[in-house]
Amino acid sequence: MTTEFIAKTASALFLSALLTVPASAELTALIGATVHPVSQAPIENGIVLIENGRIQAVGENLEIPVQARRIELDGLHLYPGFVHPGTQLGLTEISSVAGTVDTSEMGNINAAVRAEVAVNHDSELLPTTIAGGVLSAHIVPGGGLIRGHSAMMRLDGWSWEDMVLAAPVAMHLAFPPGAVEDDENEDLKLIEQTLDQARHWHQANGAAAAGTGSRPPRNDQLEALGPLLTGAVALVIHANRHDVMTAALDWAQGQGFERLVLSANADVQYIAERLAADDIPVILRGIYTLPTRRWEAYDMAFVAPARLHQAGVRFAISDSGGGMEVANARNLPFQAGSAIAHGLPAEAALKSVTLWPAQILGLGEELGSIEVGKRASLFAATGDPLEPMSRIERVWIDGAEYDLGRDRGRRLYERYRDRNAAVQETNH
């Protein structure tokens, strides 16, 4: 019995080890496409070599090892997968069905919440997003004032653990708009009080570890704020009006936080100079929004990326990240494209949904460009992928080709296209 048990356990362990190895241990050569590395100029008729899920070489006239599997991509364009800088993908399926929604925990202080543990790796929304070229994302919790930890995840995997690229990535804070003109704002007081308690808790805990004090009672919320207080994770501040943004940044700098990211709507353009001067990067939550004031120009939101870029602000283009936009995270590149029509250089537009979000979120060495050593998460498109008219034909995630037939839209399309054609055939 024992030997059988051991054998079974061993084979189970072996299997699970297999499952975590990328399915792409073999050497693969992508040949014939125009390669758009993002980090450098496009390479016509370029070659990308992939091994163990990583990019091993990029260039033209590379020597292709004989054992490599060759994939011909003539006429197509290779791009790194888009990196979504802030979404609740995986945390919600159908927003009107409460049982499928895990986007916002109740209460004000949710520091101990970890977004990644609630990501449904088999969400129907994920294959559709991948089919749009968005291959990794910053998954963000959304409830309360202190909202908890976010994670960077690839959008395909056999479990949420399998999808995590980095966690925790940042602590999230919704700055209370009421604090702008009110020194006594209760929400902000609660935030400050919690941070002070966390500082004291960690001090006491440190003293206990050094043997100079007694250990404080466990407190999940305060413990979870440790990485923020030591600077191990960034603080992402969510704010939606320029005066709120300014107050939030003043406050955060006053608190001594050095790694700040501002997650904001198009109003952020009005504080661009300050952001550039303080080198605070921005997650711009969408340009497909109406102007927030009647007198503002109709293109107020469309020009926001160009304004940030001109001012020298580091930024990534996002969408609102919640509600109906979760199911349409695939439209992320089009927002970047529309920014081109309103003054953003095309090269910057592409970076704003690839390399820049990866860098801002601390994965600049892993994602966002086709460079040696990076994860081989890329796609082949019929043309410029910021153009809605272009189509994405093939996708690789960590070197493994993704089956686009998993996209619910494509599945239903093929099924009913064939059915309707058969009906027409019969009728004629």
Next chain:
Amino acid sequence: MIRHSFFVGAMMATGLAFADASWVPDIEAWNSPQPARPDSVIFRNATIWTGTDEGVIENADLVIRQGRISALGTDLNVPRGALEIDASGMHLTPGIIDAHSHAAIIGGVNEASRISTADVRIRDVIDSESINIYRQLAGGVTTINLLHGSANAIGGQMSVIKMRWGASPAELVFDAAPEGIKFALGENPKQSNWRAEQPRYPQTRHGVEQVIREKFQQAEDYRRAFDDMPRGRAARDRVPPRPNHELQAIAEILAGGRDIHSHAYRADEMLALMRVAEQFGFVIKTFQHVLEGYKIAPQMAAHGAGGSTFIDWWAFKYEAIDGIGYNPALMHQAGVLTGLHSDNPELARRMNLEAAKAVRYGQVDPHDALKMITAWPADQLGIGERTGRLATGMDADVVLWTGHPLSVQSRVEQTWVDGRRYFDRDADQRMRERLAAERAELIALVLADDDNNGNDNNQDSPEPTSPERRRVHSFAAHLTGYRASELDHDEYCIFHDH
């Protein structure tokens, strides 16, 4: 005050309409002078997307005379005194037709009470001051269909308007449009997604089908009662039937005088409504949203129903789970008259990119994709003889684009309605400068006033805001381009699609 001295005075001094170079629109419709209607206009050297069998014509000219398109082709003669517009390197398309909009009735979308509100008229609540009109002109939209919400199986009577920014509500109404009415199926009329204070029959899809059939039966009886009234002297001794505005509107459907545009998502409910219509001998003009239209596209084509759909709105409620970007391609391939709509004042500003997505999903030909936002929605609304195409005799509803109209890198340079240039990037720029100057002037006045009053900011405390009003406003804070009346926005519209 300042606006009056600034604009209205100038307007009165120069007469009714401004010449092109000096015309400046305003963010308030009441203060926005009607742009001139030049006797003749010629666009030179454009790439013209006709929306007709003529296809896309390169290096072509388009001539407008007295608000109508009078000629289209290459090397046309310039009419004497024509306003010449050099469109080299640019593209001309028909104005965009949005067959599903609530953009100029915000605050008046849903009469959500009875299961049938066929007696309610959208034309009574058109808001000509809605800033959406100007913002959508800037996206190339020239005609929109203002529809009642979807809270009832039989909703209100619709109103098709042209985007004549600065005109009165009555002047916005497009006189050529046939009468129509909104129907709605599925989760909204059966009240699935919110708790109604007073639950209402029906609560199921088969209940919705039943109640609609019953209303048509009643309307048939109503019409028969009038038909049975003797004429002339014989009528003297008879009490005529009591007028009923609701049944009157439904009877007009039966008589072929009112088109049904029905909100629907699922295949089952659409099939059921088509069969009810066939039972009473009429045709459903369009299904709106029609997310599962691709599943019954052959049946829709056989019935003659059009499909007015989205690319992206899916998965936000259960009945939208099978919404796919390929829907327009599949409906079109099956012979359904297919269009794309916005149902959303922001999306309406970039309908050209929705057409581009119809190319992406299912490889619809780009010119056909453009027709999905111009010619075909015009046909669905019964105005295809007047607008939606660039052809001789059509209304001069024209959009000038900086490049390929389906490209994400293009933007609208000019939008013309009835031969008047209602949107123009240069004029918009002049408006921005004037607004900035006005703003600076107002701030200076306030500061001067503060100085005179000893700069005591606490003297005039703001009016107390009732908690309820504040709640509504913060709830709709993302809509703060709107006026206060619009901010008392139907909560219904926000919480539920309509």
